[in-house]
Amino acid sequence: MKKSRPNEAMVIGAGLAGSEAAWQLAQRGWVVHLYEMRPDVMTPAHVTGQFAELVCSNSLGSIQGTAPAALLKDEMRLFDSLILQAGQAAQVPAGSALAVDREVFSQRVTERLQGHPRIVIHHEVVTDIPSQPCLIATGPLTHEALSGAIQETLGDSMLSFFDAAAPIxxxxxxxxxxxxxxxxxxxxxxxxxxxxxxxxxxxxxxxxxxxxxxxxxxxxxxxxxxxxxxxxxxxxxxxxxxxxxxxxxxxxxxxxxxxxxxxxxxxxxxxxxxxxxxxxxxxxxxxxxxxxxxxxxxxxxxxxxxxxxGVMHRNTYLKSPALLRPTLNTKRREDLWFAGQMTGVEGYVESAAMGIVAAVGMSAYLEGREMPVFPRETMMGALAYYITHTDPAHFQPMNANFGLFELPPEVQGLRDKKARRQWLRNRAMARMEEFVRQLEPVHE
Ligand SMILES: Cc1cc2nc3c(=O)[nH]c(=O)nc-3n(C[C@H](O)[C@H](O)[C@H](O)COP(=O)(O)OP(=O)(O)OC[C@H]3O[C@@H](n4cnc5c(N)ncnc54)[C@H](O)[C@@H]3O)c2cc1C
Structure with a gap:
């Protein structure tokens, strides 16, 4: 594996989270080395060599008014999300949901990353945690050699391999x-x-x-x-x-x-x-x-x-509340980030959103600045907060939802659920717009 130089960043896994993270880092001026094992080595669920392959449903969730998934996407658009740009380009009719033609979607993501002047693609299985700054987004079906290395570095009990969760x-x-x-x-x-x-x-x-x-x-x-x-x-x-x-x-x-x-x-x-x-x-x-x-x-x-x-399926994910900071780098090693489903979020869009959170943190770190923490009043910030602060003993993956927000007294008084959500949505968008304005400019 290549050693990275100071203006370079390394991302492992070109799924939903890794593709988004690589894009965000490259747009911020970093030369990104993106490692993806497919098509040479496949997971048990992926069937193509394309990036950001949707392994099951072709839906990226609701785009309707006050739905939590719609808020998450609207926040991500403020970061010029590659996953949402591709989603838009590949959209098929699906009522209030953003459903996509999966082939067009993955092809679009792959082409944008392959064509980016600052992204270098390596089709390689990564079997060890690199010693240089790196972002790991290898997903629920992480190659076993790498999951072994993660266990060795972070501790045996820090990685789950099966998700058996009850409904919430x-x-x-x-x-x-x-x-x-x-x-x-x-x-x-x-x-x-x-x-x-x-x-x-x-x-x-x-x-x-x-x-x-x-x-x-x-x-x-x-x-x-x-x-x-x-x-x-x-x-x-x-x-x-x-x-x-x-x-x-x-x-x-x-x-x-x-x-x-x-x-x-x-x-x-x-x-x-x-x-x-x-x-x-x-x-x-x-x-x-x-x-x-x-x-x-x-x-x-x-x-x-x-x-x-509730779900019962194979899922590799970290005990994030014990391991990660809200900027998604590890407490033990500041220059090691995780993103996507393996941080304990659930869903395509949630995974991509965590790619943005980790990339924004990594970019700041590489520039020698303090890593910005996403505001808890935003859906992205609330998710990052939940996965890094909930009780580690009962930690199970989580979707975007309004229950992640603390309700201020003025909202607790609103009996109408829709009005409450609208209030929370407006606050989230205002806070995220302000947060994005305060970030360093993105290079084009
Ligand atoms: C079977 C299954 C079905 C699912 N169905 C849905 C669904 O219908 N809707 C939904 O919203 N969510 C679904 N999910 C949950 C989740 O949203 C997706 O798995 C999502 O793709 C996670 O994004 P990610 O970027 O974290 O991981 P992935 O998209 O899986 O990306 C990880 C990438 O890393 C690569 N990789 C793995 N190990 C290595 C290595 N050592 N070196 C190099 N590359 C490596 C993989 O090839 C892959 O491309 C499903 C999950 C599973 C397992």
Whole structure:
């Protein structure tokens, strides 16, 4: 591998995050050495040698008004995002979503990077962490030699290889007429969602018959016994969940005069401000639409807004809250950045957004300036803050969502969800515009 000189930057992985980061660095005047192992060495999910290949869906998420994904994209446009430029060029009709022709999209990204006068492309597998300043964006399917090197450098327990996550809902969308605070130990730590016998039977039937995400060939169909998907557990028998995550023992239902409910679903706080709650023990492999339908049969969740659906798939990601600063460089080595899905965000656009955050930090570092921290009032800043500050013991990847923001008192008073979001959106855009103005000018 080439040694970089002072005006040079190194980026490993030309996926969504690495392509965006390479572009941002090159636009800031750095000569970028971009390393990508495909097409010589493929991952189990990619099928082409193009950069920024979309491995599954062809949607880059909502572009509608106050949707969190729309805000994220609008912020990224302020950085002249390559991924969004390519998205625009490859757009196909998809209502309120930005869906793309995947071939045109990846080709566009590849051509822009190949044609950039300051980007040098190396088709090579990187097997070690380079000793010079470098940005690693090798994604959920990072080559095993490099993930071994990362483990060696950062510690064995610092890298996860499998994502088994339960859905997360916005706390203020849980129906409190059907939920109560409490725990089996007597504290008020959990939000409990009771079901009667009749409600449980309807839920159980829907759960075992719901459509599953079929997964990819490389995804194992066998699960760790201690981490079974809820639907798999339920298939073992109608009472099995009642002795597992839906166990009602030790809880009294205040809506039924303190009687023990037939079944319970517990929600646990997922962020420090308490705006997000995850369904305890509900890791699942159901299709996303099915999760909304089936979990919506739990009375307290009938109108809940899911900000992240449950997933069970192979995913290499760091224990970022223990390892990374909000500028996405490591606490241990200042000149080593990570970006993309491996930092613990989930989604194409979120991954690319973290490419921008890391590249802006790296560029400042290479110039000898202080690395700017993205404002927490912006979606990009809130995501970077979440992945670097949440509880490392329960850390699981996260999408862009409004639950990441702390709500100031003037917004807490707004009952209308749309008005609240509009306020947060306006504030985010204003803060990001100001932040971009304060950054050093981008070279063309
Ligand atoms: C099977 C699967 C399906 C997914 N489906 C969706 C979806 O439908 N929608 C969605 O929003 N998100 C989806 N995701 C999640 C995620 O958004 C994408 O994986 C996204 O591509 C992540 O971007 P990235 O840049 O972090 O990684 P990637 O886009 O995977 O890019 C990483 C790049 O690094 C290269 N690389 C890896 N190791 C090395 C090495 N050692 N040396 C050199 N190059 C290397 C890879 O070849 C790859 O090009 C999916 C993830 C997986 C695993």
């Amino acid at each position: 809902v916005l706390t203020d969308t849980v129906d409190m007429e059907h939920a109560f605070w409490g725990s089996r130990e007597g504290s008020e730590d959990y939000l409990n969602c009771p079901l009667t016998k009749a409600e449980y039977e309807v839920f159980y039937d829907a759960l075992i018959h719901a459509e599953q995400h079929l997964g990819h060939d490389f995804e194992s169909s066998t699960f760790f016994e201690g981490c079974l998907p809820i639907e798999e557990l339920a298939r073992r028998g109608p009472k099995t969940p009642l002795y597992g995550p839906m166990k009602p023992i030790g809880l009294e239902n205040p809506f039924e005069g303190g009687r023990r409910p037939y079944a319970i679903v517990q929600l646990r706080q997922d962020n420090a401000v308490g705006s997000l709650m995850s369904l305890v023990g509900f890791q699942t492999n159901l299709r996303w639409g099915e999760q909304k339908r089936v979990f919506g049969l739990i009375p307290a969740l009938a109108n809940a807004e899911f900000v992240r659906y």
